[in-house]
Amino acid sequence: MAEMWINMGPQHPMTHGLWNLRVKVDGETIVDAEPEVGYLHRGIEKLCEGRTYPQIIPIADRLCYGSSMTWSHAYCLTVEDLMGVEVPERAEYIRVMTIEMQRIASHLMWLAAYAGDLGLSVGFTYTMRDREVFVDLLQGLTGSRLTYNYPRIGGVAHDLPPDFGRDAIRATRYMEKRLKEYEDLFEGSKIFMMRNVDVGVLSKEDAINLGVTGPSLRASGVDYDLRKDMPYSVYPEMDFRVATHSDCDCYARYRVRMDEMWESCRIIRQAIEKMPKGRWRVVAPRNAPVGTGVGRVEDPRGEAVMYVVGDGTDRPYRLKIRSPIFVTVSAAPKILVGYKLADVVAIMGGLDMCIGENDR
Amino acid sequence: MSEGGNAGRVTGASIERAPSKVGDDSEFRVLRTLAERFPRTVSEGTQVRPGLLRATVERSDLFGVCRVLRDELGFEHLSMISAVDYEDRFEVVYHITSYQHRLFLELITATPKDDPSVDSISSVWGGANWQEREAYDLMGVVFRSDPKLERILLPKDVLYHPLRKDFRG
Numbered sequence: 001m002a003e004m005w006i007n008m009g010p011q012h013p014m015t016h017g018l019w020n021l022r023v024k025v026d027g028e029t030i031v032d033a034e035p036e037v038g039y040l041h042r043g044i045e046k047l048c049e050g051r052t053y054p055q056i057i058p059i060a061d062r063l064c065y066g067s068s069m070t071w072s073h074a075y076c077l078t079v080e081d082l083m084g085v086e087v088p089e090r091a092e093y094i095r096v097m098t099i100e101m102q103r104i105a106s107h108l109m110w111l112a113a114y115a116g117d118l119g120l121s122v123g124f125t126y127t128m129r130d131r132e133v134f135v136d137l138l139q140g141l142t143g144s145r146l147t148y149n150y151p152r153i154g155g156v157a158h159d160l161p162p163d164f165g166r167d168a169i170r171a172t173r174y175m176e177k178r179l180k181e182y183e184d185l186f187e188g189s190k191i192f193m194m195r196n197v198d199v200g201v202l203s204k205e206d207a208i209n210l211g212v213t214g215p216s217l218r219a220s221g222v223d224y225d226l227r228k229d230m231p232y233s234v235y236p237e238m239d240f241r242v243a244t245h246s247d248c249d250c251y252a253r254y255r256v257r258m259d260e261m262w263e264s265c266r267i268i269r270q271a272i273e274k275m276p277k278g279r280w281r282v283v284a285p286r287n288a289p290v291g292t293g294v295g296r297v298e299d300p301r302g303e304a305v306m307y308v309v310g311d312g313t314d315r316p317y318r319l320k321i322r323s324p325i326f327v328t329v330s331a332a333p334k335i336l337v338g339y340k341l342a343d344v345v346a347i348m349g350g351l352d353m354c355i356g357e358n359d360r
Numbered sequence: 361m362s363e364g365g366n367a368g369r370v371t372g373a374s375i376e377r378a379p380s381k382v383g384d385d386s387e388f389r390v391l392r393t394l395a396e397r398f399p400r401t402v403s404e405g406t407q408v409r410p411g412l413l414r415a416t417v418e419r420s421d422l423f424g425v426c427r428v429l430r431d432e433l434g435f436e437h438l439s440m441i442s443a444v445d446y447e448d449r450f451e452v453v454y455h456i457t458s459y460q461h462r463l464f465l466e467l468i469t470a471t472p473k474d475d476p477s478v479d480s481i482s483s484v485w486g487g488a489n490w491q492e493r494e495a496y497d498l499m500g501v502v503f504r505s506d507p508k509l510e511r512i513l514l515p516k517d518v519l520y521h522p523l524r525k526d527f528r529g
Contacts, residue, residue, distance in 0.1 A: 037512065037513065038512060038513040038514060038515075041513040041514065043522065045498070045523060046522055046523055206486075208436045208437060208459070209436075209485060209486045209487065210486045210487045211437060211438055211439075211485060211486070211487020211488070212487070213437075222459065224459050229459075229462050230411055230462060230464065294412070294455065294464075294466065296439070296464070303439060303457075305439050305440045305455060307440065307442045307453060307455070309444055317444075318442075318444045318445070318523075320440065320442035320443075320444075320453075322439060322440035322455075322491075326490060326491075326494075327487050327490060327491065330487065330489060330490035331486075331487070359513060360513075
Protein backbone atom coordinates (compact mmCIF):
# COMPACT_ATOMS: atom_id res chain seq x y z
CA MET A 1 0.00 0.00 0.00
CA ALA A 2 1.20 3.52 -0.71
CA GLU A 3 2.74 5.34 2.20
CA MET A 4 1.48 8.76 3.10
CA TRP A 5 2.02 11.54 5.62
CA ILE A 6 -0.83 12.54 7.93
CA ASN A 7 -0.88 15.72 9.98
CA MET A 8 -2.26 15.22 13.48
CA GLY A 9 -2.42 18.81 14.57
CA PRO A 10 -1.97 21.67 15.17
CA GLN A 11 -5.74 21.55 15.63
CA HIS A 12 -6.53 18.02 16.69
CA PRO A 13 -8.27 16.66 19.81
CA MET A 14 -5.22 14.52 20.52
CA THR A 15 -2.72 17.34 20.85
CA HIS A 16 -3.89 19.17 24.03
CA GLY A 17 -2.30 22.38 22.94
CA LEU A 18 -0.78 23.59 19.74
CA TRP A 19 1.65 21.21 18.18
CA ASN A 20 1.70 19.02 15.15
CA LEU A 21 2.54 15.37 14.86
CA ARG A 22 3.25 14.25 11.33
CA VAL A 23 2.95 10.52 10.98
CA LYS A 24 3.83 8.48 7.94
CA VAL A 25 1.53 5.52 7.60
CA ASP A 26 1.57 2.41 5.50
CA GLY A 27 -2.08 1.46 5.62
CA GLU A 28 -2.82 1.63 9.33
CA THR A 29 0.74 1.06 10.51
CA ILE A 30 3.07 3.91 11.44
CA VAL A 31 6.40 3.76 9.65
CA ASP A 32 7.75 7.17 10.59
CA ALA A 33 6.79 10.16 12.71
CA GLU A 34 7.95 13.70 13.18
CA PRO A 35 6.73 16.05 15.89
CA GLU A 36 6.65 19.73 14.98
CA VAL A 37 6.69 22.16 17.88
CA GLY A 38 7.08 25.88 18.35
CA TYR A 39 3.53 27.12 17.90
CA LEU A 40 3.49 28.45 21.47
CA HIS A 41 7.03 29.83 21.55
CA ARG A 42 6.86 33.03 23.60
CA GLY A 43 10.57 33.71 23.89
CA ILE A 44 10.59 33.35 27.66
CA GLU A 45 14.37 32.98 27.86
CA LYS A 46 14.86 36.27 26.02
CA LEU A 47 12.07 37.91 28.00
CA CYS A 48 13.80 37.02 31.28
CA GLU A 49 16.97 38.85 30.26
CA GLY A 50 15.10 42.13 30.50
CA ARG A 51 13.44 41.50 33.87
CA THR A 52 14.78 41.69 37.39
CA TYR A 53 15.16 38.44 39.31
CA PRO A 54 11.93 38.70 41.35
CA GLN A 55 9.97 39.76 38.26
CA ILE A 56 10.76 36.45 36.59
CA ILE A 57 8.91 34.34 39.18
CA PRO A 58 5.48 34.93 37.59
CA ILE A 59 6.98 34.29 34.16
CA ALA A 60 8.37 30.98 35.38
CA ASP A 61 4.85 30.16 36.55
CA ARG A 62 3.64 30.49 33.01
CA LEU A 63 6.04 27.89 31.66
CA CYS A 64 3.51 25.21 32.43
CA TYR A 65 -0.02 25.99 33.44
CA GLY A 66 -0.42 22.47 34.77
CA SER A 67 2.45 22.59 37.25
CA SER A 68 3.34 26.22 37.74
CA MET A 69 4.40 25.79 41.36
CA THR A 70 7.16 23.40 40.36
CA TRP A 71 8.54 25.79 37.80
CA SER A 72 8.63 28.85 40.00
CA HIS A 73 10.23 26.65 42.66
CA ALA A 74 12.84 25.47 40.18
CA TYR A 75 13.55 29.05 39.22
CA CYS A 76 13.94 30.21 42.84
CA LEU A 77 16.19 27.23 43.56
CA THR A 78 18.43 28.19 40.64
CA VAL A 79 18.73 31.85 41.63
CA GLU A 80 19.35 30.90 45.27
CA ASP A 81 22.22 28.73 44.04
CA LEU A 82 23.60 31.70 42.11
CA MET A 83 23.19 34.16 44.98
CA GLY A 84 24.15 31.77 47.76
CA VAL A 85 20.92 32.33 49.66
CA GLU A 86 20.00 29.82 52.33
CA VAL A 87 16.30 29.23 52.69
CA PRO A 88 14.69 28.93 56.15
CA GLU A 89 13.69 25.41 57.02
CA ARG A 90 10.01 26.19 57.39
CA ALA A 91 9.97 27.58 53.86
CA GLU A 92 11.53 24.38 52.56
CA TYR A 93 8.80 22.31 54.16
CA ILE A 94 6.12 24.59 52.78
CA ARG A 95 7.69 24.32 49.35
CA VAL A 96 7.84 20.54 49.46
CA MET A 97 4.22 20.41 50.54
CA THR A 98 3.03 22.76 47.80
CA ILE A 99 4.97 21.13 44.99
CA GLU A 100 3.65 17.72 45.99
CA MET A 101 0.13 19.14 45.90
CA GLN A 102 1.00 20.50 42.50
CA ARG A 103 2.24 17.08 41.44
CA ILE A 104 -1.05 15.49 42.38
CA ALA A 105 -3.02 18.24 40.61
CA SER A 106 -0.82 17.87 37.53
CA HIS A 107 -1.09 14.08 37.44
CA LEU A 108 -4.85 14.32 37.90
CA MET A 109 -5.11 16.73 35.00
CA TRP A 110 -3.06 14.31 32.94
CA LEU A 111 -5.30 11.45 33.99
CA ALA A 112 -8.38 13.44 33.07
CA ALA A 113 -7.02 14.30 29.65
CA TYR A 114 -5.86 10.75 29.13
CA ALA A 115 -9.24 9.33 30.10
CA GLY A 116 -10.88 11.76 27.72
CA ASP A 117 -8.51 10.69 24.96
CA LEU A 118 -9.31 7.05 25.47
CA GLY A 119 -13.05 7.58 25.59
CA LEU A 120 -13.67 7.29 29.33
CA SER A 121 -15.71 10.41 29.94
CA VAL A 122 -16.47 9.30 33.47
CA GLY A 123 -12.76 9.22 34.23
CA PHE A 124 -12.43 12.75 32.92
CA THR A 125 -15.15 14.19 35.13
CA TYR A 126 -14.12 12.31 38.28
CA THR A 127 -10.48 13.29 38.11
CA MET A 128 -11.15 16.91 37.22
CA ARG A 129 -13.58 17.13 40.13
CA ASP A 130 -11.05 15.77 42.61
CA ARG A 131 -8.30 17.96 41.25
CA GLU A 132 -10.38 20.89 42.47
CA VAL A 133 -9.69 19.80 46.06
CA PHE A 134 -6.01 20.59 45.67
CA VAL A 135 -6.54 23.58 43.43
CA ASP A 136 -8.85 25.02 46.09
CA LEU A 137 -6.25 24.43 48.78
CA LEU A 138 -3.59 26.19 46.74
CA GLN A 139 -6.02 28.97 45.96
CA GLY A 140 -6.62 29.45 49.64
CA LEU A 141 -2.90 29.65 50.14
CA THR A 142 -1.89 31.83 47.21
CA GLY A 143 -5.03 33.45 45.83
CA SER A 144 -4.71 31.94 42.36
CA ARG A 145 -5.94 28.76 40.81
CA LEU A 146 -3.32 28.10 38.17
CA THR A 147 -0.32 30.43 38.24
CA TYR A 148 0.47 30.83 41.90
CA ASN A 149 3.44 33.20 42.10
CA TYR A 150 4.09 31.83 45.59
CA PRO A 151 7.78 30.88 46.00
CA ARG A 152 10.23 33.72 46.49
CA ILE A 153 13.99 33.92 46.21
CA GLY A 154 14.84 33.11 49.80
CA GLY A 155 11.61 31.44 50.88
CA VAL A 156 7.93 31.70 50.14
CA ALA A 157 5.67 34.74 49.86
CA HIS A 158 3.77 34.29 53.12
CA ASP A 159 3.03 31.80 55.83
CA LEU A 160 0.28 29.18 55.77
CA PRO A 161 -3.22 30.33 56.64
CA PRO A 162 -4.74 28.93 59.86
CA ASP A 163 -5.89 25.32 59.72
CA PHE A 164 -4.19 24.80 56.37
CA GLY A 165 -2.41 21.70 57.62
CA ARG A 166 -5.63 20.16 58.86
CA ASP A 167 -7.36 20.78 55.54
CA ALA A 168 -4.41 19.45 53.57
CA ILE A 169 -4.26 16.22 55.58
CA ARG A 170 -7.97 15.81 55.10
CA ALA A 171 -7.52 16.33 51.37
CA THR A 172 -4.86 13.63 51.15
CA ARG A 173 -7.11 11.15 53.01
CA TYR A 174 -9.90 11.98 50.60
CA MET A 175 -7.52 11.60 47.67
CA GLU A 176 -6.38 8.17 48.78
CA LYS A 177 -9.96 6.95 48.85
CA ARG A 178 -10.45 8.37 45.39
CA LEU A 179 -7.25 6.83 44.05
CA LYS A 180 -8.57 3.40 44.96
CA GLU A 181 -11.73 4.24 43.07
CA TYR A 182 -9.76 5.36 40.03
CA GLU A 183 -7.76 2.18 40.00
CA ASP A 184 -10.95 0.15 39.97
CA LEU A 185 -12.47 2.42 37.39
CA PHE A 186 -9.57 2.42 34.96
CA GLU A 187 -8.10 -1.01 35.42
CA GLY A 188 -11.57 -2.55 35.48
CA SER A 189 -12.28 -1.05 32.10
CA LYS A 190 -11.56 -3.51 29.34
CA ILE A 191 -11.22 -0.76 26.75
CA PHE A 192 -8.69 1.18 28.85
CA MET A 193 -6.57 -1.91 29.41
CA MET A 194 -6.68 -3.01 25.77
CA ARG A 195 -5.53 0.40 24.61
CA ASN A 196 -2.72 0.55 27.17
CA VAL A 197 -1.14 -2.82 27.75
CA ASP A 198 1.71 -3.56 25.34
CA VAL A 199 1.15 -0.28 23.49
CA GLY A 200 3.97 2.20 23.08
CA VAL A 201 6.81 0.09 24.38
CA LEU A 202 10.00 2.11 24.98
CA SER A 203 12.93 -0.03 26.04
CA LYS A 204 15.15 0.92 28.93
CA GLU A 205 18.17 1.51 26.68
CA ASP A 206 16.24 3.74 24.30
CA ALA A 207 14.67 5.68 27.13
CA ILE A 208 18.08 6.45 28.63
CA ASN A 209 19.73 7.25 25.33
CA LEU A 210 16.96 9.53 24.11
CA GLY A 211 16.99 11.56 27.31
CA VAL A 212 13.50 10.59 28.43
CA THR A 213 13.01 11.51 32.09
CA GLY A 214 10.40 11.45 34.79
CA PRO A 215 7.50 8.99 34.95
CA SER A 216 8.18 7.82 31.40
CA LEU A 217 11.74 6.88 32.33
CA ARG A 218 10.70 5.14 35.52
CA ALA A 219 8.03 3.25 33.58
CA SER A 220 10.86 1.88 31.46
CA GLY A 221 12.43 0.32 34.52
CA VAL A 222 15.01 2.94 35.50
CA ASP A 223 14.95 3.65 39.22
CA TYR A 224 15.95 7.30 39.13
CA ASP A 225 14.13 10.13 40.82
CA LEU A 226 15.87 13.41 41.59
CA ARG A 227 13.95 13.68 44.83
CA LYS A 228 15.70 10.54 45.99
CA ASP A 229 18.93 10.37 44.05
CA MET A 230 20.09 13.99 44.02
CA PRO A 231 17.85 15.36 46.74
CA TYR A 232 17.10 19.05 47.00
CA SER A 233 15.10 20.97 49.59
CA VAL A 234 14.07 18.70 52.50
CA TYR A 235 13.34 15.56 50.53
CA PRO A 236 15.99 13.59 52.46
CA GLU A 237 13.77 14.01 55.53
CA MET A 238 10.83 12.43 53.76
CA ASP A 239 10.03 8.75 53.74
CA PHE A 240 8.72 7.74 50.35
CA ARG A 241 9.52 5.25 47.65
CA VAL A 242 10.23 5.83 43.99
CA ALA A 243 7.52 4.42 41.76
CA THR A 244 8.93 2.30 38.98
CA HIS A 245 7.54 -0.25 36.57
CA SER A 246 9.24 -2.65 34.22
CA ASP A 247 6.62 -3.08 31.50
CA CYS A 248 7.80 -0.05 29.48
CA ASP A 249 4.35 0.46 27.92
CA CYS A 250 1.53 2.96 28.29
CA TYR A 251 0.06 1.00 31.16
CA ALA A 252 3.37 1.24 33.03
CA ARG A 253 3.37 5.03 32.58
CA TYR A 254 -0.17 5.21 33.92
CA ARG A 255 0.77 2.98 36.84
CA VAL A 256 3.87 5.01 37.75
CA ARG A 257 1.85 8.21 37.89
CA MET A 258 -0.81 6.59 40.04
CA ASP A 259 1.82 5.32 42.46
CA GLU A 260 3.43 8.76 42.55
CA MET A 261 0.15 10.27 43.65
CA TRP A 262 0.00 7.80 46.53
CA GLU A 263 3.52 8.75 47.53
CA SER A 264 2.79 12.46 47.18
CA CYS A 265 -0.08 12.09 49.66
CA ARG A 266 2.36 10.58 52.13
CA ILE A 267 4.94 13.31 51.55
CA ILE A 268 2.35 16.06 52.10
CA ARG A 269 1.36 14.56 55.44
CA GLN A 270 4.96 14.14 56.54
CA ALA A 271 5.82 17.69 55.53
CA ILE A 272 2.95 19.06 57.59
CA GLU A 273 3.78 16.92 60.60
CA LYS A 274 7.49 17.74 60.55
CA MET A 275 7.11 21.40 59.64
CA PRO A 276 8.98 23.55 62.17
CA LYS A 277 7.91 26.95 63.30
CA GLY A 278 9.97 29.96 62.39
CA ARG A 279 10.68 32.29 59.53
CA TRP A 280 9.47 31.51 56.07
CA ARG A 281 11.56 33.98 54.12
CA VAL A 282 14.91 35.71 54.19
CA VAL A 283 15.74 38.82 52.24
CA ALA A 284 17.64 38.01 49.08
CA PRO A 285 20.15 40.46 47.63
CA ARG A 286 18.95 42.62 44.80
CA ASN A 287 21.95 42.01 42.57
CA ALA A 288 23.37 38.62 41.75
CA PRO A 289 27.13 38.04 41.74
CA VAL A 290 29.07 37.27 38.60
CA GLY A 291 28.82 33.54 38.14
CA THR A 292 26.48 30.74 37.30
CA GLY A 293 23.84 28.80 39.13
CA VAL A 294 22.11 25.57 38.29
CA GLY A 295 18.98 24.06 39.77
CA ARG A 296 17.24 20.84 38.94
CA VAL A 297 14.00 19.47 40.27
CA GLU A 298 11.77 16.52 39.58
CA ASP A 299 8.92 18.09 37.70
CA PRO A 300 5.71 16.02 37.31
CA ARG A 301 6.89 15.49 33.72
CA GLY A 302 10.54 14.78 34.34
CA GLU A 303 13.83 16.47 35.00
CA ALA A 304 13.51 20.27 34.98
CA VAL A 305 16.85 22.07 34.92
CA MET A 306 17.59 25.76 34.89
CA TYR A 307 20.94 27.40 34.30
CA VAL A 308 21.39 31.06 35.11
CA VAL A 309 24.34 33.33 34.35
CA GLY A 310 24.66 36.37 36.58
CA ASP A 311 26.67 39.44 35.60
CA GLY A 312 26.54 41.51 38.79
CA THR A 313 23.35 43.38 37.91
CA ASP A 314 19.78 42.79 39.03
CA ARG A 315 18.88 41.01 35.80
CA PRO A 316 20.07 37.61 34.58
CA TYR A 317 22.54 37.67 31.74
CA ARG A 318 21.15 34.38 30.47
CA LEU A 319 18.56 31.96 31.75
CA LYS A 320 18.34 28.59 30.11
CA ILE A 321 15.39 26.35 30.82
CA ARG A 322 15.40 22.64 30.20
CA SER A 323 11.91 21.43 29.64
CA PRO A 324 11.55 17.71 30.31
CA ILE A 325 8.76 17.18 27.82
CA PHE A 326 10.73 18.89 25.03
CA VAL A 327 13.26 16.08 25.15
CA THR A 328 10.68 13.38 25.82
CA VAL A 329 8.61 14.27 22.77
CA SER A 330 11.71 14.08 20.59
CA ALA A 331 11.65 10.36 21.40
CA ALA A 332 8.14 10.05 19.99
CA PRO A 333 9.19 8.57 16.61
CA LYS A 334 11.03 5.78 18.42
CA ILE A 335 7.93 4.89 20.44
CA LEU A 336 5.38 5.26 17.66
CA VAL A 337 6.91 3.30 14.81
CA GLY A 338 5.28 -0.07 14.35
CA TYR A 339 2.00 0.71 16.07
CA LYS A 340 -1.34 1.50 14.50
CA LEU A 341 -2.56 5.00 13.83
CA ALA A 342 -5.24 4.59 16.50
CA ASP A 343 -2.52 4.01 19.11
CA VAL A 344 -1.05 7.49 18.57
CA VAL A 345 -3.61 8.99 20.92
CA ALA A 346 -2.78 6.58 23.72
CA ILE A 347 0.98 6.82 23.25
CA MET A 348 1.27 10.59 23.01
CA GLY A 349 -1.33 11.07 25.72
CA GLY A 350 0.65 8.78 27.97
CA LEU A 351 3.70 11.04 27.71
CA ASP A 352 1.83 13.96 29.33
CA MET A 353 2.56 16.75 26.88
CA CYS A 354 2.58 20.31 28.12
CA ILE A 355 3.08 22.73 25.27
CA GLY A 356 3.69 25.75 27.47
CA GLU A 357 6.96 24.41 28.83
CA ASN A 358 7.77 22.56 25.64
CA ASP A 359 7.92 25.71 23.53
CA ARG A 360 8.80 28.20 26.27
CA MET B 361 22.95 35.29 53.61
CA SER B 362 22.95 32.40 56.01
CA GLU B 363 20.83 34.01 58.68
CA GLY B 364 17.65 32.04 58.04
CA GLY B 365 16.42 28.77 59.40
CA ASN B 366 16.13 27.29 62.82
CA ALA B 367 19.13 27.02 65.05
CA GLY B 368 21.66 24.39 64.12
CA ARG B 369 19.88 23.08 61.06
CA VAL B 370 20.69 24.67 57.78
CA THR B 371 18.89 23.29 54.80
CA GLY B 372 21.94 23.39 52.60
CA ALA B 373 23.45 20.65 54.73
CA SER B 374 20.74 18.18 53.90
CA ILE B 375 21.79 18.17 50.27
CA GLU B 376 25.07 16.57 51.29
CA ARG B 377 23.30 13.43 52.37
CA ALA B 378 22.81 12.32 48.78
CA PRO B 379 22.72 8.52 48.74
CA SER B 380 25.79 7.86 46.67
CA LYS B 381 26.35 4.26 45.81
CA VAL B 382 30.01 4.64 45.10
CA GLY B 383 30.87 7.39 47.49
CA ASP B 384 32.91 10.49 46.94
CA ASP B 385 35.63 8.52 45.26
CA SER B 386 33.74 8.38 41.96
CA GLU B 387 33.73 12.16 41.67
CA PHE B 388 37.48 12.36 41.75
CA ARG B 389 37.82 9.33 39.51
CA VAL B 390 35.85 11.17 36.84
CA LEU B 391 37.97 14.32 37.07
CA ARG B 392 41.22 12.35 37.22
CA THR B 393 40.34 10.19 34.23
CA LEU B 394 39.43 13.19 32.11
CA ALA B 395 42.62 15.01 33.04
CA GLU B 396 44.75 11.94 32.27
CA ARG B 397 43.11 11.10 28.97
CA PHE B 398 42.97 14.66 27.65
CA PRO B 399 45.85 16.43 29.38
CA ARG B 400 46.08 19.32 26.94
CA THR B 401 42.44 20.15 26.32
CA VAL B 402 40.56 19.42 29.53
CA SER B 403 41.04 21.85 32.38
CA GLU B 404 41.50 20.72 35.92
CA GLY B 405 37.97 19.98 37.03
CA THR B 406 36.45 21.20 40.24
CA GLN B 407 33.85 19.90 42.59
CA VAL B 408 31.35 22.73 42.93
CA ARG B 409 29.38 20.94 45.63
CA PRO B 410 28.86 17.27 46.43
CA GLY B 411 27.48 15.61 43.33
CA LEU B 412 28.15 18.56 41.01
CA LEU B 413 31.38 18.69 39.01
CA ARG B 414 32.62 21.30 36.59
CA ALA B 415 35.23 21.06 33.86
CA THR B 416 36.08 22.94 30.69
CA VAL B 417 37.16 21.35 27.45
CA GLU B 418 38.49 22.77 24.22
CA ARG B 419 36.10 22.21 21.38
CA SER B 420 38.51 20.05 19.39
CA ASP B 421 38.22 17.27 21.98
CA LEU B 422 34.58 17.69 22.91
CA PHE B 423 33.36 14.64 21.06
CA GLY B 424 36.12 12.42 22.46
CA VAL B 425 35.46 13.58 26.00
CA CYS B 426 31.76 12.84 25.63
CA ARG B 427 32.51 9.36 24.32
CA VAL B 428 34.75 8.66 27.30
CA LEU B 429 32.14 10.05 29.67
CA ARG B 430 29.45 7.77 28.34
CA ASP B 431 31.44 4.61 27.65
CA GLU B 432 33.93 4.56 30.51
CA LEU B 433 32.68 6.85 33.25
CA GLY B 434 29.01 5.94 33.33
CA PHE B 435 27.36 9.19 32.28
CA GLU B 436 24.26 7.82 30.57
CA HIS B 437 22.10 10.88 30.31
CA LEU B 438 22.55 14.29 28.70
CA SER B 439 20.39 16.67 30.70
CA MET B 440 20.77 19.99 28.98
CA ILE B 441 22.67 21.94 26.35
CA SER B 442 22.83 25.69 26.90
CA ALA B 443 24.47 28.23 24.63
CA VAL B 444 25.57 31.52 26.18
CA ASP B 445 26.59 34.62 24.25
CA TYR B 446 29.49 36.39 25.99
CA GLU B 447 31.21 39.47 24.71
CA ASP B 448 34.22 37.65 23.29
CA ARG B 449 32.98 34.10 22.79
CA PHE B 450 30.05 31.72 22.73
CA GLU B 451 29.96 29.11 25.43
CA VAL B 452 28.17 25.83 25.03
CA VAL B 453 27.46 24.25 28.40
CA TYR B 454 26.60 20.58 28.66
CA HIS B 455 24.96 19.26 31.80
CA ILE B 456 25.47 15.52 31.92
CA THR B 457 24.04 13.09 34.45
CA SER B 458 25.33 9.77 35.68
CA TYR B 459 22.44 7.65 36.88
CA GLN B 460 24.66 4.97 38.39
CA HIS B 461 27.09 7.25 40.25
CA ARG B 462 24.53 9.96 41.10
CA LEU B 463 26.73 12.65 39.56
CA PHE B 464 26.03 15.82 37.62
CA LEU B 465 28.74 17.24 35.42
CA GLU B 466 28.90 20.71 33.92
CA LEU B 467 31.09 20.56 30.83
CA ILE B 468 31.89 23.94 29.34
CA THR B 469 33.31 24.53 25.91
CA ALA B 470 33.98 27.85 24.21
CA THR B 471 33.75 28.73 20.55
CA PRO B 472 34.88 31.96 18.85
CA LYS B 473 32.43 34.62 17.71
CA ASP B 474 33.35 34.43 14.04
CA ASP B 475 33.04 30.63 13.85
CA PRO B 476 30.42 29.49 16.35
CA SER B 477 30.54 25.75 15.80
CA VAL B 478 31.16 22.63 17.85
CA ASP B 479 30.91 18.93 17.09
CA SER B 480 27.49 17.39 17.41
CA ILE B 481 27.14 14.80 20.14
CA SER B 482 23.85 13.41 18.90
CA SER B 483 25.55 10.14 18.12
CA VAL B 484 26.66 9.82 21.75
CA TRP B 485 23.36 10.75 23.39
CA GLY B 486 20.31 10.58 21.11
CA GLY B 487 18.47 13.07 23.29
CA ALA B 488 20.95 15.77 22.31
CA ASN B 489 19.52 16.26 18.85
CA TRP B 490 16.57 18.49 19.65
CA GLN B 491 18.57 20.48 22.17
CA GLU B 492 21.25 21.12 19.56
CA ARG B 493 18.58 22.20 17.13
CA GLU B 494 17.22 24.57 19.74
CA ALA B 495 20.64 26.07 20.44
CA TYR B 496 21.18 26.50 16.71
CA ASP B 497 17.76 28.04 16.26
CA LEU B 498 17.91 30.57 19.05
CA MET B 499 21.66 31.23 19.36
CA GLY B 500 23.06 30.33 15.98
CA VAL B 501 25.68 27.86 17.18
CA VAL B 502 26.35 25.29 14.47
CA PHE B 503 26.65 21.67 15.55
CA ARG B 504 28.82 19.95 12.99
CA SER B 505 27.48 16.63 11.60
CA ASP B 506 24.22 16.90 13.47
CA PRO B 507 21.80 14.53 11.68
CA LYS B 508 19.17 17.22 11.26
CA LEU B 509 20.24 20.75 12.05
CA GLU B 510 17.10 22.76 11.34
CA ARG B 511 15.20 25.43 13.18
CA ILE B 512 12.82 23.91 15.67
CA LEU B 513 10.95 26.58 17.62
CA LEU B 514 10.98 29.42 15.10
CA PRO B 515 9.64 29.22 11.55
CA LYS B 516 12.13 27.97 8.99
CA ASP B 517 12.32 31.27 7.08
CA VAL B 518 13.44 33.40 10.02
CA LEU B 519 16.80 35.05 9.36
CA TYR B 520 18.04 35.86 12.86
CA HIS B 521 19.02 34.13 16.09
CA PRO B 522 17.08 36.01 18.77
CA LEU B 523 18.98 34.99 21.90
CA ARG B 524 22.16 36.68 20.68
CA LYS B 525 22.98 39.84 22.52
CA ASP B 526 23.35 41.88 19.35
CA PHE B 527 19.85 40.99 18.23
CA ARG B 528 17.51 43.97 18.18
CA GLY B 529 13.93 42.93 17.48
